[in-house]
Amino acid sequence: MGWLKCEVFVVVSRTAMAVQETNRYYGDIPMPLKEVASRAVEFPHHILFVGFGAVGQGALPLLLRHLAIPTDRVAILSADEDGKDVARQFGVALEVVRLDRDCYREVLAQRLRPGDFLVNASLNISSVELVAWCQQAGVLYIDACVEPWAGEHMDAAVTPALRSNYAYREQALALRSQFPSGPTAMLMHGANPGLVSHFVKEALSQLAAEAGIDVLASMRREDWAQLAMRLGIRAIQVAERDGQVSGRAKLPDEFVNTWSCPGFYEEAIQPAELGWGTHEKCLPPDGREHDFGCKAGIYLDRPGLSTRVRSWVPHHGAFHGWLISHGESLSIADYLTVREGADVIYRPTCYYAYHPCDQAVLSLLEFAAREGRPQSTCRVLRDELVGGMDELGVLLMGPKTGAYWYGSQLDVHTARTLCPFNNATTLQVNAPFVAAILWAMAHPQAGIVEPEEIDHHFVLQFARPYLGKLVGAHGHWTPLQGRSKLFAEEIDAADPWQFTNFLVR
Known part of the structure; x- marks a missing residue:
């Protein structure tokens, strides 16, 4: 964390003009990045990233900047070694594990406990099944879109209506009847959706x-x-x-x-x-x-x-x-x-x-x-x-x-x-992605929610700089x-x- 805080101070000095320019367009003065970092949120549990592509690699430094958490309580599961050097720079362990229908429950149960946070930054892993598992396990959850299992986008045996985001969203929201209350599961919160x-x-x-x-x-x-x-x-x-x-x-x-x-x-x-x-x-x-x-x-x-x-x-x-x-x-x-x-x-x-x-x-x-x-x-x-x-x-x-x-x-x-x-592009995704993670930590029992249902002032205040x-x-x-x-x-x-x-x- 010490390295990250030093890095933030450098960022502030180099981007003062950019932040001032933002003020002229938006109106309210955003909190300087140095001050934001000094107010890092405490999170006493573990965080597990599933997937570590453009979202995971770009979100990790931003999350650690705003979250007071030892890096040994953050871990990454990825289907390949892409991004391993990025994880190493932040002292976060990356393990190559490919989740599928047969193994995901066992893999997650070995690594997550009630109160922990599953950050789903993956492709081709069913969001609906991960949300259901997290609701049962008492684990907080976020994704940037609702994903099906690998291959379902191109399965000719499935009708176009059921290969649509409309269908995937309906499947995710249907979990509310099964889990009317529980840990916060933030659906579809990157740039868009989010x-x-x-x-x-x-x-x-x-x-x-x-x-x-x-x-x-x-x-x-x-x-x-x-x-x-x-x-x-x-x-x-x-x-x-x-x-x-x-x-x-x-x-x-x-x-x-x-x-x-x-x-x-x-x-x-x-x-x-x-x-x-x-x-x-x-x-x-x-x-x-x-x-x-x-x-x-x-x-x-x-x-x-x-x-x-x-x-x-x-x-x-x-x-x-x-x-x-x-x-x-x-x-x-x-x-x-x-x-x-x-x-x-x-x-x-x-x-x-x-x-x-x-x-x-x-x-x-x-x-x-x-x-x-x-x-x-x-x-x-x-x-x-x-x-x-x-x-x-x-x-x-x-x-x-x-x-x-x-x-x-x-x-x-x-x-x-x-x-x-x-x-x-990725920063426009990752700033609101991290904002939603912090919102979920502040509201850990909100149940299954969509972007429209949370405080837009909270997200914009965080993401604005x-x-x-x-x-x-x-x-x-x-x-x-x-x-x-x-x-x-x-x-x-x-x-x-x-x-x-x-x-x-």
Whole structure:
């Protein structure tokens, strides 16, 4: 811990200008990193990381900076030795153990006791089964997304509806009936899902202030939903444009990305899905409704890999992104639903519009040309990045508000200065990931929760110094701009916020 505290002091001196710049955009002065580190939280139990890729490697130094815990009470289980040198630098033991259906209970029981914390930063391990085990064992839990077992994303015997994030979320939430109370299990809390749900609340608060609408100090779920309805929000995009640049070219038969390569192509082959708003006039031609669960979302009978949508961010401007399946598309839409009895009277359309870095775009196009067969090699961009920012936020749209984007503009150089073993993308994930861990430690008996259900002020206060510029920006953009000039299109000019106008055909 002594080394970490010294390292934090250096960070503060090198990033004072970056933090001051953040203040101008966000308003409130974030707690200096040096002061944050001096207020490290005590945790008297053990922490076990399962998985140690981009999330684990980037989250570990951040967690140890803010947590007063001897490193011999932190351990890592990983399917391979990737990241072993990172773990060694922090004095944390990494053991190569691959968890599967047959062994995970025994492996976890040997290493975790009531009050301990399981940090699930893995791929291809069932989140639902880990959550259930932790509830029974009295162990706290977090993940960045709800994952199935290996191979289930690509199992042709399973219908698209059941290979969706909608289905995975419903399976996780169904555990609440089996475990109505118990240790905190924080579902889906990275950047997105996770941070973006808190961005939505902050954006709604700012739009309410502009409209002269009072926002209560303590808002309940129904209050947020009523506020979104009153503001006339019809569509919410998680709008992300990753502009980070590598000095090393992508090779043929190589998948390159700024975060997990397997994680990206598994998401890309899931059905394109979205929360479905009450203002929508008709389903897309290949749109399918679910016959189970909360009924807040739909899916398209095709993968996100082949689905493009129009979007906008303040710095990069308009772009075409991929409609990648993500849990926040469903949890935000569900959370902001207004009901009168059994009838749904309001819900916004919500989905993820993602333009990855340029080399990841090339990788995705090659992956599509291979009909979803992964490339032979993959490479995560971190130390070789030479510049650029990741612009991640939420775009709230409607006839009353126009387009309003709120989010993080974080460049790679600032990210490296703020926390080692991160690029801009991973730090936008890991800051809220660690914030949620600390929230769970402060609320150890909250049961199974989603990002929308926890205090967004807590998460934003912690994450703010690590997110570069937090920007709120109005834009005059709509998905109709520049349309039908050279070629005739079927668009709904009377209502720009219909989903059919966003689709790229």
